[in-house]
Amino acid sequence: EAGVTQSPRYAVLQEGQAVSFWCDPISGHDTLYWYQQPRDQGPQLLVYFRDEAVIDNSQLPSDRFSAVRPKGTNSTLKIQSAKQGDTATYLCASSLGDTQYFGPGTRLLVL
Amino acid sequence: QQKVQQSPESLSVPEGGMASLNCTSSDRNFQYFWWYRQHSGEGPKALMSIFSDGDKKEGRFTAHLNKASLHVSLHIRDSQPSDSALYFCAASGRDSSGSWQLIFGSGTQLTVMP
Numbered sequence: 001e002a003g004v005t006q007s008p009r010y011a012v013l014q015e016g017q018a019v020s021f022w023c024d025p026i027s028g029h030d031t032l033y034w035y036q037q038p039r040d041q042g043p044q045l046l047v048y049f050r051d052e053a054v055i056d057n058s059q060l061p062s063d064r065f066s067a068v069r070p071k072g073t074n075s076t077l078k079i080q081s082a083k084q085g086d087t088a089t090y091l092c093a094s095s096l097g098d099t100q101y102f103g104p105g106t107r108l109l110v111l
Numbered sequence: 112q113q114k115v116q117q118s119p120e121s122l123s124v125p126e127g128g129m130a131s132l133n134c135t136s137s138d139r140n141f142q143y144f145w146w147y148r149q150h151s152g153e154g155p156k157a158l159m160s161i162f163s164d165g166d167k168k169e170g171r172f173t174a175h176l177n178k179a180s181l182h183v184s185l186h187i188r189d190s191q192p193s194d195s196a197l198y199f200c201a202a203s204g205r206d207s208s209g210s211w212q213l214i215f216g217s218g219t220q221l222t223v224m225p
Contacts, residue, residue, distance in 0.1 A: 004154070031210050042115075042199050042215030043155065055208050091154055098143075098203065098211045102154030 004103035012109045013082045021077045021106045025094030034077050035091040082110045114138045115202050117216035130187040132219045134200030141202035144183045149197045190223045
């Protein structure tokens with residue numbers, strides 16, 4: 001069974017540029033999570049979906065970050081105008097029950 | 112203050128030795144705990160979960176939970192160089208929609224020296 005896949009694996013931007021991250025969850029998993037993991041810290045939840053519905057986006061910096069999961073399968077996380085403080089690894093995870101399975105992440109560096 | 116606190120920040124043990132990692136939660140809404148392991152360049156991978164008081168053993172890994180104090184520990188016996196990784200404790204609970212949430216600690220970097 002294929003795991004959670006993410007792309008791109010790496011991204012380097014100048015401040016003010018936009019970037020999108022893509023996630024393909026494990027087939028059949030109804031819940032999809034996006035986390036931000038700063039260097040040497042634990043993952044911090046940004047937003048999660050049950051099927052296509054947003055369950056909680058309270059930790060998403062809404063003025064610059066957005067996330068969608070239009071058909072309840074793949075998902076896209078977008079940063080409109082990146083800041084140096086956004087430098088981190090962005091992790092996607094999916095689940096059907098209580099176990100969350102993580103993808104390899106996208107490492108973002110904002111210069 | 113962070114809801115899930117881990118200690119130590121880093122730990123070195125010799126190959127074949129015992130590694131002991133600690134975690135305390137301050138949120139009684141999250142009483143189900145996970146240990147995740149993250150190797151460099153990869154995403155976290157679930158090792159084991161525990162939600163009952165006492166010990167739970169899976170191979171070389173033993174988790175211990177004290178629900179009264181919300182303290183959980185992970186003990187790795189016969190540590191191997193391949194166990195070198197960042198270990199996260201995560202407190203888990205269900206929200207009103209029935210979905211599970213995880214709150215991660217800041218991690219313990221384990222190095223097993225050959």
